[in-house]
Amino acid sequence: MEAFLASLVSVAFHGTALGMILYVISVGLSVTMGLMGFANLAHGVFAMAGGYILTTAISRFGMPFPLALALAFVLVAAGSVILERLLYSRLYAASDLEQVLFTIGLIFIAVAVARFIYGTLQQPVFLPDYLKGQFPLLGRDFPTYRVFIIVFSAATVGLLWFGVERTRWGAMVRAAVDNRAMAQSVGINTKRLFTLTFALGSGLAGLGGGLGAEIIAIQPTYPLENLVYFLVVVSVGGLGSLRGPFVAALLIGIADTACKYWLPQYGAFPIYVATIGVLLWRPAGLFGRHA
């Protein structure tokens, strides 16, 4: 019984850490798809870029961890603005198929570039001493870095939600998600809003990729292998919503960890089946508005 309880706590803990990472990475995708109606399958590329930036900054340039994390956010956000202005913005009015093909093309390019620069090996993550070791909590020991992931992500999510719910910028984003034409007609510069929101979402993906580099291995096929996970989070959670993907990410993080722990012989099978079930039951996702 005690052993079972211990494994239960462990699964819940590691699952929450994975779920938090999944959310920080995917929330931007939910907003891009909900706000701009853009099927951006290449979202994982931004997360991978964040991961490579963090690991390179630490291992090659000896940068302290917090600075490397900030760099991952800033560089990815800046890079995404260039991409958005140069390429994405031309395809806002294009069909779903064209957006899907374009972003698959971006994935192929990113995978090839990553392989060319870094090779196929997984990037090691060098953590600072204060994030290594165990963290005692309620009579149990937890890996310090996972505790840090949960706390830091929770703070980021809190900040994001505050921004969207309480600030003027957030009100504009919500208005544009609800009714783009109307938002534009009352004088909101939706074009600039799109660019900023896209940059924020991509930056968060970069942050999540860097933060989670130890959980979701950074290697060239990252955007392909994890695409399903990011899409599951967004589609199960519901497009354009902030809370839906949060619940979905936690559910998936915990379910995935539980499956790997108790039912390793089935692999990711239960997750996919559950996803299919949820989407058939509620095609717009758990918290999505019915289209």
Place this chain on the structure above:
Amino acid sequence: MSAHSGGYSADPRVRPIEWLPWILALAGFFLLPEYLSLGARILIYILYALSLDLILGYAGIITLGHSAYFGLGAYVAGILAAKAGITDPMVQLVAAAAAGALLGLATGAIILRTKALTLLMLTLAITSVCLEIANKATNLTGGADGLSGVVVAPVLGMFRFDIFGRTAYLYCLVVLLAGWWLVRRMIYSPFGTSLTGVRENSLRMHAIGAPVYWRLVLVYALSATIAGIAGGLLTQTSQFVGLNVLSFESAGELLVMLILGGVGRIYGAFVGPVVYLIAQDLFAKQFPEYWGFGIGVMLVLVVMFARGGVLGILDVLLARLRRKS
């Protein structure tokens, strides 16, 4: 839409130019005997791309998971040959087709109730489930090692699969001809026209009383059947099944081929695989790290500048020539 897109109102007779692919295919058989195994692979992928064109180009169903049916066909043929000792190629092919049809019908009936992102996600999830099953059911599929020991008896008891790939090539060509005839018939029928209607405006199709959902399920199942046959052919000609037939990369590759050729015009599915697979044969082995990069750049360029693919570019050039003369 261009004049080549077919439709009920179009003249259904085979135009002379439509014989060109078959003449070229036969010429290839006699003139390039050392490339017949690559040729057979190209023919298989043409059939596979044709099945995708049917649902993507004509019915407008965007899928990232068409490899599920291709892979299922490949595995069914492979398991029959390697585990059940059924070596007759016709029986294997029929079984692969039936498996594709059943899975297509079952999954299509479920997922086609949804639209857009949810539909995309469901196609991806179904393929992932299939991949996961094939990966874990090692005693049937060989798992990550792949399924080897595929034995295929001579076609119709007369034509043995030879090492030069002569039988394989002609066999694939005949199956492709049948598939092409079926797809072409369908596209030029009222059924095909109703599919185009659904793609262009499904609300109006509902309004005029067309059974939109059932039309989509039917065409999806037909497309899955053809994909299953293509998968079966791949197993028979390569005598091996690997997990990659079910992967997302395989579905992505197929999309690239079709887009490269041109969507929604039958012959795009012929041009794309030829260009793609020959380029892959030439470059992918020498420069694997640039291959993926090239594919990605090409996809982006096609979407940005040449939405009709190779045939679309040809259309534009021909139109310009005509205007000048």
